[in-house]
Amino acid sequence: QKEVEQNSGPLSVPEGAIASLNCTYSDRGSQSFFWYRQYSGKSPELIMFIYSNGDKEDGRFTAQLNKASQYVSLLIRDSQPSDSATYLCAVEKGGGADGLTFGKGTHLIIQP
Amino acid sequence: GAVVSQHPSRVICKSGTSVKIECRSLDFQATTMFWYRQFPKQSLMLMATSNEGSKATYEQGVEKDKFLINHASLTLSTLTVTSAHPEDSSFYICSAKKRTYEQYFGPGTRLTVT
Numbered sequence: 001q002k003e004v005e006q007n008s009g010p011l012s013v014p015e016g017a018i019a020s021l022n023c024t025y026s027d028r029g030s031q032s033f034f035w036y037r038q039y040s041g042k043s044p045e046l047i048m049f050i051y052s053n054g055d056k057e058d059g060r061f062t063a064q065l066n067k068a069s070q071y072v073s074l075l076i077r078d079s080q081p082s083d084s085a086t087y088l089c090a091v092e093k094g095g096g097a098d099g100l101t102f103g104k105g106t107h108l109i110i111q112p
Numbered sequence: 113g114a115v116v117s118q119h120p121s122r123v124i125c126k127s128g129t130s131v132k133i134e135c136r137s138l139d140f141q142a143t144t145m146f147w148y149r150q151f152p153k154q155s156l157m158l159m160a161t162s163n164e165g166s167k168a169t170y171e172q173g174v175e176k177d178k179f180l181i182n183h184a185s186l187t188l189s190t191l192t193v194t195s196a197h198p199e200d201s202s203f204y205i206c207s208a209k210k211r212t213y214e215q216y217f218g219p220g221t222r223l224t225v226t
Binding site: 036044 | 148156161203207217
């Protein structure tokens with residue numbers, strides 16, 4: 001079983017709509033959860049992190065975490081063409097000194 | 113801000129030579145830095161965790177004698193790929209931890225071994 005799973009897509013969303021990205025993880029001991037955006041040929045850019053159950057909002061982005069279901073999601077409101085990228089879900093076990101385990105990413109395309 | 117730099121951004125070397133990649137946190141001190149590798153169309157894979165003043169911790173399957181890591185200060189970690197071979201060609205990305213949760217990535221180094 002893969003540790004962090006994401007639908008690879010592509011996920012196509014019209015401009016202005018809400019894009020919903022999902023991620024599941026297998027390690028129940030995971031403590032922190034991250035969403036990164038990666039453009040082709042570039043390194044990942046941190047969008048949000050979340051560590052408590054529930055929702056966390058930052059501008060157009062909302063991260064949602066459900067530890068019981070081992071599920072984390074990212075909503076992007078008012079999607080823009082510049083949001084087109086690969087979105088990586090990453091999980092940290094905890095303790096403050098752990099590296100991240102990444103999913104393979106979801107390729108998001110915002111159609112003008 | 114949280115800026116992490118890497119140098120060089122791109123390097124081509126011949127098989128059997130060694131390559132050093134530098135990772136610097138420019139506007140914060142990072143007690144922990146990480147090195148990742150990303151092959152084409154794959155996700156990032158953690159190679160090692162680097163703590164200032166101590167030996168790096170390597171992930172299973174990563175040869176510590178081949179990938180030498182030195183974390184000389186709170187703002188600098190280096191990765192040396194020794195005796196590089198074509199299969200080591202990859203995108204190497206470092207990250208630095210700012211505070212408890214946030215991990216910021218450098219721009220990456222694209223290594224091509226011919």
